[in-house]
Amino acid sequence: MTAASEEHPGNLSMAEKAYLAIRDRLIMLDIPPMTAIDDAALARSLEIGRTPVREALKRLEIDRLVVSYPRRGTFATAVDITDLAYISDLRVHLEPLAARRAAEIAVDADLEEIGGLVDQLDGMDFRSMARDEVMRWDLHVHRTIYHAAGNPHLEDTLIRYDNLATRIFCVFLDRMQDFDSHVMEHSALLRAIGSRKPDKAEQLAREHVLNFDKAMRSLV
Structure with a gap:
């Protein structure tokens, strides 16, 4: 998905909409660094199902904006000046x-x-x-x-x-x-x-x- 597609949200899937919305919160630090991410609460706040949210979080892990740990859950990545x-x-x-x-x-x-x-x-x-x-x-x-x-x-x-x-x-x-x-x-x-x-x-x-x-x- 490119910037061009982001300008036409009506053409996006629910997973893509979830990805853009969560990504925005992570970039702007509305989800603070190192915060645990509750996918159920996030889905409710976005009025999107949990499955698209989970798909979005997998993509955001590739972007290095979130990180998942076995048995611990998913967290916003730290902002490390290094x-x-x-x-x-x-x-x-x-x-x-x-x-x-x-x-x-x-x-x-x-x-x-x-x-x-x-x-x-x-x-x-x-x-x-x-x-x-x-x-x-x-x-x-x-x-x-x-x-x-x-x-x-x-x-x-x-x-x-x-x-x-x-x-x-x-x-x-x-x-x-x-x-x-x-x-x-x-x-x-x-x-x-x-x-x-x-x-x-x-x-x-x-x-x-x-x-x-x-x-x-x-x-x-």
């Missing part, structure tokens, strides 16, 4: 690749969405926004770029690692003094993609990942 090095090692190569490809091959519909995002970002005051709203904007921008790159395998891989990075971001967001400038880096990146400047887009995407890594490490 994982940042591994995540960044992948993102610093894949994010620039996606940005370059998006600048080279994005179709008109993607370019129109990218232009709309730039207009919205330029008019936003992120410091006045709630944490979840800031995080959702960050996720939306990244997913738009991944989709515009036109490679569903690259898109799925980047979504998985961006989700893990976002959990780390959520943990430290309240301690960041300039989180708004980090989010506003997206504006220049989107402009480079929208104006079909692959070299510039690649450079800005790499800098964005490195800046994020540096900012998170400075808070430890």
